[in-house]
Amino acid sequence: MSKMSENETTIAPKIVETGLVDRLGELAPLLLVPALAVIGFAAIGSPSTWITLTAAGLAMGMMIFIMASGLTLVFGLMDVINFGHGAFIAVGAFVGFTVLGYLIGWTDEPSVLLNLAALIPAIIAAMLLSGGAGYVFERFIVKPVYGQHLKQILVTMGGLIIAQQVIVMLWGPDEIHLARPETLRGSVVIGEAAIEKYRLVAVVIGLALFIAMRLVLNRTKIGLLVRAGVENGEMVEALGYRIRRLFLAVFIVGSALAGLGGVMWGLYQETITAHMGSEIMVLIFIVVIIGGLGSVEGCFIGALLVGLLSNYVAFLMPKASLVSTIALMVIVLMWRPQGLYPVVKAK
Amino acid sequence: MPEPLLTLQGVHTHIAQYHILQGVDLAVPAGGVAVMLGRNGAGKTTTLRTIMGLWSASSGRIRFDGTDITGLDTPAIARLGIAYVPESMGIFTDLTVRENMVLAASSGPMDDARVDWIFSLFPPLKTFWSMPAGNLSGGQKQMLSVARAVIEPRRLILIDEPTKGLAPAIIKAMTAALAELAKTDTTILLVEQNFSMAKSVGQSVSVMDDGRIVHSGAMAELAADPDLQERLMGLSLEAHQ
Ligand SMILES: Nc1ncnc2c1ncn2[C@@H]1O[C@H](COP(=O)(O)OP(=O)(O)OP(=O)(O)O)[C@@H](O)[C@H]1O
Ligand SMILES: [Mg+2]
Numbered sequence: 001m002s003k004m005s006e007n008e009t010t011i012a013p014k015i016v017e018t019g020l021v022d023r024l025g026e027l028a029p030l031l032l033v034p035a036l037a038v039i040g041f042a043a044i045g046s047p048s049t050w051i052t053l054t055a056a057g058l059a060m061g062m063m064i065f066i067m068a069s070g071l072t073l074v075f076g077l078m079d080v081i082n083f084g085h086g087a088f089i090a091v092g093a094f095v096g097f098t099v100l101g102y103l104i105g106w107t108d109e110p111s112v113l114l115n116l117a118a119l120i121p122a123i124i125a126a127m128l129l130s131g132g133a134g135y136v137f138e139r140f141i142v143k144p145v146y147g148q149h150l151k152q153i154l155v156t157m158g159g160l161i162i163a164q165q166v167i168v169m170l171w172g173p174d175e176i177h178l179a180r181p182e183t184l185r186g187s188v189v190i191g192e193a194a195i196e197k198y199r200l201v202a203v204v205i206g207l208a209l210f211i212a213m214r215l216v217l218n219r220t221k222i223g224l225l226v227r228a229g230v231e232n233g234e235m236v237e238a239l240g241y242r243i244r245r246l247f248l249a250v251f252i253v254g255s256a257l258a259g260l261g262g263v264m265w266g267l268y269q270e271t272i273t274a275h276m277g278s279e280i281m282v283l284i285f286i287v288v289i290i291g292g293l294g295s296v297e298g299c300f301i302g303a304l305l306v307g308l309l310s311n312y313v314a315f316l317m318p319k320a321s322l323v324s325t326i327a328l329m330v331i332v333l334m335w336r337p338q339g340l341y342p343v344v345k346a347k
Numbered sequence: 348m349p350e351p352l353l354t355l356q357g358v359h360t361h362i363a364q365y366h367i368l369q370g371v372d373l374a375v376p377a378g379g380v381a382v383m384l385g386r387n388g389a390g391k392t393t394t395l396r397t398i399m400g401l402w403s404a405s406s407g408r409i410r411f412d413g414t415d416i417t418g419l420d421t422p423a424i425a426r427l428g429i430a431y432v433p434e435s436m437g438i439f440t441d442l443t444v445r446e447n448m449v450l451a452a453s454s455g456p457m458d459d460a461r462v463d464w465i466f467s468l469f470p471p472l473k474t475f476w477s478m479p480a481g482n483l484s485g486g487q488k489q490m491l492s493v494a495r496a497v498i499e500p501r502r503l504i505l506i507d508e509p510t511k512g513l514a515p516a517i518i519k520a521m522t523a524a525l526a527e528l529a530k531t532d533t534t535i536l537l538v539e540q541n542f543s544m545a546k547s548v549g550q551s552v553s554v555m556d557d558g559r560i561v562h563s564g565a566m567a568e569l570a571a572d573p574d575l576q577e578r579l580m581g582l583s584l585e586a587h588q
Binding site for chain 2: 232237
């Protein structure tokens with residue numbers, strides 16, 4: 001070989017083309033949501049029913065995404081399995097409902113401004129307190145068991161039980177009912193289909209949060225650090241960053257988002273209970289596993305799939321709803337054992 | 348003689364129940380390239396990881412530039428000006444080449460002149476600046492890993508086998524780049540099995556075996572003494588030419 005060509009191999013850039021199949025593989029999960037919607041349409045038949053159910057499914061999916069996004073990052077970053085995540089959902093819901101209860105004069109008025117004046121402080125209080133609960137939970141419950149999976153499961157479950165008992169102590173053992181703010185009641189009618197206003201709002205909030213989260217993860221240094229940390233935390237430390245501090249921040253933000261999801265879910269059901277968190281957690285774990293542990297995009301798609309499927313099946317075969325989401329998880333894992341968007345892990 | 352930049356004194360490291368480093372004594376003088384040789388499994392990587400705080404020494408002392416860094420955690424050690432290029436390269440494959448570099452510049456925005464200098468050392472990084480680093484070839488990843496270590500001025504760079512698995516042409520480019528780096532104020536501790544590469548860039552050399560340093564001295568001395576080479580490294584040296 002001549003000197004010249006040696007130099008060329010050194011310098012000449014070699015473009016590694018991603019093959020068509022690879023690229024399709026990356027897009028395939030994105031197509032699942034429309035595909036499921038089309039299958040739903042075929043199975044349901046009536047367009048107006050389908051529109052109503054699809055809106056309900058998307059709204060439910062968005063709320064699950066908001067609650068689940070923190071959990072998937074917490075797992076990705078430090079391999080922490082947090083069975084106590086549901087506690088933040090309940091804390092957020094109870095705090096939010098309490099504030100709304102005080103401001104019932106404003107929520108019952110048919111004025112968008114007054115309703116917002118009640119909702120905004122309720123949401124802020126819910127997120128602050130669930131974020132604060134997240135801080136305490138991380139420092140006293142999760143931190144002592146970093147790296148020990150079995151202990152994490154036991155200890156975080158214990159934390160969840162304690163949190164539920166504290167809620168019962170403070171708010172009593174009964175369910176709490178609260179009507180939605182006046183302007184969020186009722187439906188908009190499109191042709192023959194009725195879509196609850198609240199569901200539209202939930203979809204808008206969920207989409208906005210997903211976009212914001214992607215921007216932070218892709219465009220800011222903190223976001224890049226989180227993504228880098230999910231892949232190789234050791235290297236992030238070797239570059240001079242404290243991964244545990246990053247993890248604590250993600251944990252707190254994730255808990256605050258769970259709290260926001262809790263308020264939204266509570267208003268969706270118009271009822272909350274101390275153990276609401278552990279009930280939703282089943283769906284949240286399914287979503288996080290479908291998406292690929294550590295992947296926000298996967299979590300988003302997984303949540304929409306679970307939301308749509310639950311609503312379609314609840315209409316077609318009431319009672320088979322949970323079974324159908326578990327079946328969905330099994331099918332996805334048979335196709336992609338690491339979930340829709342497997343996260344690359346060093347080592 | 349001035350105090351060495353880095354000294355290890357009687358360092359022992361246990362990984363789980365295994366006693367891997369068994370009293371490592373090592374002095375890396377300031378400036379230039381210090382090479383560490385040794386057969387597979389001798390404990391070279393473990394030594395670098397222990398310096399970086401990724402394993403903790405169970406006994407012994409590690410001093411860097413007059414400071415005892417033995418018990419410090421990894422980020423604190425990095426912030427003292429020590430960079431690490433691991434054997435596995437530690438590239439963030441999901442991030443672009445540029446984003447990898449942005450994170451490596453831990454004390455602030457990247458310096459443009461320095462980025463240009465890095466492009467002159469490793470031209471492919473310029474071409475693939477906005478591509479996901481996971482798409483780079485093995486040699487290009489190795490370049491990125493070294494480039495990350497030098498995006499800001501560092502006192503000491505620990506580099507673990509940067510030529511492993513690379514084609515001869517790329518090894519030449521990497522050797523040239525390391526020689527260029529060694530002209531700056533940066534000191535390099537280079538773990539290397541490719542003796543001809545080690546010979547061409549290193550001023551001092553230490554040889555590790557079974558978790559101990561079994562020889563240290565000037566590179567010229569070892570390079571000129573085939574008997575010593577044979578005795579220290581036996582066939583492993585030839586095998587890795
Ligand atoms: N995580 C670990 N757990 C248990 N043993 C380990 C671990 N890492 C390394 N070892 C052991 O420690 C010893 C030294 O390993 P080390 O990686 O430091 O060798 P090395 O000199 O870098 O070898 P090579 O040239 O193959 O890279 C080996 O016997 C190895 O099996
Ligand atoms: Mg090694």
